[in-house]
Amino acid sequence: MTLDRRSFLKALGVGSAASLAACATPGGGLSMAKSGGRRVVVVGGGYGGTIAAKYVRMLDASIEVVLIERNRQFVSCPFSNLVVGGMLNDLSTLTVGYDKLAANHAIKVVYDTVTGIDTAAKTVTGSTGTIDYDRLIVAPGVDFRFEELEGYDPATTPEIMPHAWKAGPQTLLLRRQLEAMRPGGTVIISVPATPFRCPPGPYERASMIAMYLKRSKPGSKVVVLDANPDIVSKAGLFRKAWAKHYQGIIDYRGAKRVTGVNPRNMTVSIEGLEDVKGDVINVIPPQRAGDIARAAKLTGPDNRWCPVNATTFESTVAKNVHVIGDACIAGAMPKSGYSANSEAKVCAANVVALMNGRETIEMSGINTCYSFVSEKEAVSVAGVYAVKGGAIISVPNSGGVSPDLSETEAIYAKSWINNILVEMTT
């Protein structure tokens, strides 16, 4: 049942937590003198931030790069649904450190929580001090609009109704709850309105949970309460997989927005309908750009997401600040790990161009994203992106989803996670 780990990261030693021994934190934290002329600071060491830091260094080694990250280890959201479903025993293969990246590219990694960004003074402040930058790349991912869910206490509710939308303890909690659930129980997944991180993620999760219930908890079902009118991504493929494998187990209900939660009664409320009761409730809250982006006033008129220039990913709100990944508005590019990777490279190339007074370069980007629908089958969506009329568009007549459920794609999916995590960490 467990995937063959040899095909994962083990051979390369990337996934091993043991490699964290050597710490890349400079002694003084953020209070460091500039080592040379020019400095780029990157806030956030996820799929986007690591790649931006690495590619700035690769493109111009004369630029000092400081990567500020709150956690010493990064846990990948992609593939974490496999832990929820039991195809992976734990998060070890999805957990990576920053040491090799720091050493290979002379990136200064500072483990600190950023508390303030002053875009006028061009400084970033954390608990260990304040650092100045010439250009700043902000890659904070998402945070949640908990306040839109009545009865939701950000401190206690996730411990009862895990979101598991940031991989780590929440993922493991959801898994434990499923294991502890009675046979014949009901699992509820609530899906927020778009845009949110990882559009196919909730439906992959429904598939993985149904796979587990079918095998280990007979008579149980998964109720998907979707704020959107229909499955947001790969809809036809998920429907096909559910009909093939999970008939009578997955109960999908579109246009059912969860507006409140009651952790004591284990119910969720839906606009205009009776409350729904569950044994395990996975509330994926509505989302917005990471809190630090909002605190730095990098969000646009919606006060949720960060508008950026489609070529440079420079904020249209603050000069010399670039925003990449889930937090930014990247036109046709979805909020995915691969998009963040691709955007980071576009951003890095143009940060280096701008810092050297060179002409900027039009973006060319890719997204590839796999979802598991059963133990052996996966489906994918792929896209190629370019700029037209100042906006990021999907190149016409390219990209799209798999023609069918595919065992070959499941093999490629495993290679995908291996390659993209190696690229981030070496």
Next chain:
Amino acid sequence: MIQRSATWALAALVSLCAGAAVAAPPSAAMLSNACAGCHGTNGGSAGPSMPSLAGQSKEAIVDAMKKFKSGERPSTIMGRLAKGYTDADFATMGDYFSRQKLHPTRQALDPALVARGAALQEANCSRCHLEDGKEGKDDTPAMASQWLPYLQMQMSMYLSGQRKMPEKMEEKVKPLSRADLEALLHFYASVK
């Protein structure tokens, strides 16, 4: 002379008005780095199913991308991605990856099969797979240091007819046993 300076002034004015909105078309690195999430930084794959592109010949990359795009070569996502690029893009990316250093892989291989494969390569394949598979004649792909699972997947696609072998390859492959072919793949994977 006057006309010339007027042209310059006009050019300066145009570029001033356009400001930062004018950007150069995507460079070779811009196009190619987008592939690296799956194929590795500079095209050096961490394996096991995605091939390395580093050190691959330009002709082989262009040929593969055109066949992905037309559907002649079966794929999962590569056909969908190839449709986002022009032939000129393929040439640009092919040229970029061909200039990257070969990505040596460390993988568990059977030394006996490697030795047997070396002899088979020399006797059967070396006219097109040149320099122990480090190079290829015309659009023959370089094989050296590719991940064994990738090579095995491709060979099984050839044998099942899903992927069409070039005529010369078919002639050479037909008389070989499955064990011979496996040995050849171990050999190519071992070349650094």
